[in-house]
Amino acid sequence: MKGDYQDLVDEISALLGAPATLENRDFRLIAFGAHDSDDDLAMDPVRTRSILTRQSTADVRSWFEAFGIARATGPVRIPAAPDAGVFRGRICLPVRYRGIVQGYVWLLDQEPGKPGPGPAALDAAMEVAQRIGVLLAEEAKAGADLSREFLAVLTAGRGWQQDMAVAALRAALGPGGDGLHAAVCVTPWPGEAPASVPGAAAVCVVPRRGGGEPGGAAGPGAGAGPGPEAAGEPALAVLLRLRSTDALAPALAAAARLLPRAAAATGTGTGAAAATGGKGAAAQATGGSSGATAVTTATATARGVTAGVADPVRGLADLPAAWEQAVAAARAAAAQPRFGPVAQWSAIGPYRMLATLAAGPVDDPAARALLTPANRELARTAEVFLDCAGQAGRAAAALGIHRQTLYYRLARVEQLTGLDLDEGEDRLLLHMALKAARLT
Secondary structure, three states: OHHHHHHHHHHHHHHHOOOEEEEEOOOEEEEEOOOOOOOHHHHOHHHHHHHHHOEOOHHHHHHHHOOOOOOOOOOEEEOOEHHHOEOOOEEEEEEEEOOEEEEEEEEEOOOOOOOOOOHHHHHHHHHHHHHHHHHHHHHHHHHHHOHHHHHHHHHOOOOHHHHHHHHHHHHHHHHHHHOEEEEEEEEOOOOOOOOOOOOEEEEEEEOOOOOOOOOOOOOOOOOOOOOHHHHOOOEEEEEEEOOOOOOOHHHHHHHHHHHHHHHHHHOOOOOHHHHOOOOOHHHHOOOHHHOOOOOOHHHHHHOOOEEEEOOOEEOOOOHHHHHHHHHHHHHHHHHOHHHOOEEEHHHOOOHHHHHHHOOOOOOOHHHHOOOOHHHHHHHHHHHHHHHOOOOHHHHHHHHOOOHHHHHHHHHHHHHHHOOOOOOHHHHHHHHHHHHHHHOO
16 A cells, blocks of 8 residues: 555656655655755755654644645645745645545645646646545545454453454454554444544444443532443544554544544533543644534533543554553543543553542442532542642642631541541542542
């Protein structure tokens, strides 16, 4: 497939008399033409970085997208901007398939005063770009066609069944199965898997298990209201290809683009994330290239739709564990608005452990009475106090109450739980119970 892209890029370079580069719609480099010019302006910082790192920065992406390339159906000329590191103007050929942008072909425009490619040459180049669009769409669709093999890996029990499922998926993916991947979980996901997800090696919908999945009550003291796991709502699993272990941006961007699609079919819902748009990993992901949507990421957050992104893995042997990381991160995003609608497993702190422990509603005898709706304010007071490492001054300020009021409430917490908040192990038990309650 890569050789096909290179041949088509070389064909465009020959048609327009300039070296071309091909990027997918996440601005990740796929192929580029040979460059033999002595003109220093031809290799400006933006072009050099794109070739050397095989991707563009979020700022560069936003700058180019501001010229409407994601909506364009024909060549777009973009002027030079030395302050942005673009020393030479660009010609962008949108790569589309059935009206959906799949990527972009980039060429350096001629200097002012010099004739550039004519209309006939540009039309011929756009025909080649359409052929590239077909290849990109087919590659993305191939990921959805592996849904059965992918689902088998995620749902097989440990042992030989899982080993066989991993081997089957590896065989289906071919050499690409040995590369770097990130697992992404979007929950709840109504309906079928999307026909294509850019950059995905495989996509499937995973049925919900009996408990411990994303969503549910809004936090300590919210009661035992039914969450997505009780309603049997599924999650979308995506296996994203990565270029390097320290570049999760494509996975974050894919998750951010999928959130509105899930929310559009989910309708209003409950969840801790409903209170805020969050400040987590979603802030790093940009989804402008996917086109306009009627439902924003903020709306998805308000409807309780969250996503989790696992740490990168090489090969498929650790894929089941990576999926558990992605699920845990999505659950943490639903439990704690500060993680944002898209959470990375590496950033959720204690929820990495709590998510594996809280497979169902918290029912520790010590915390049972405190976690009833009638004691919601006391539960919040105890959680803030413990979050502040037992420092009364900080906790009172965070709660906006007088220190004496805090002491009174903590005394009531001790009466309800039978715990001594001066004892480290009692504090640990209560803190874990309160945090785990957010996940169920």
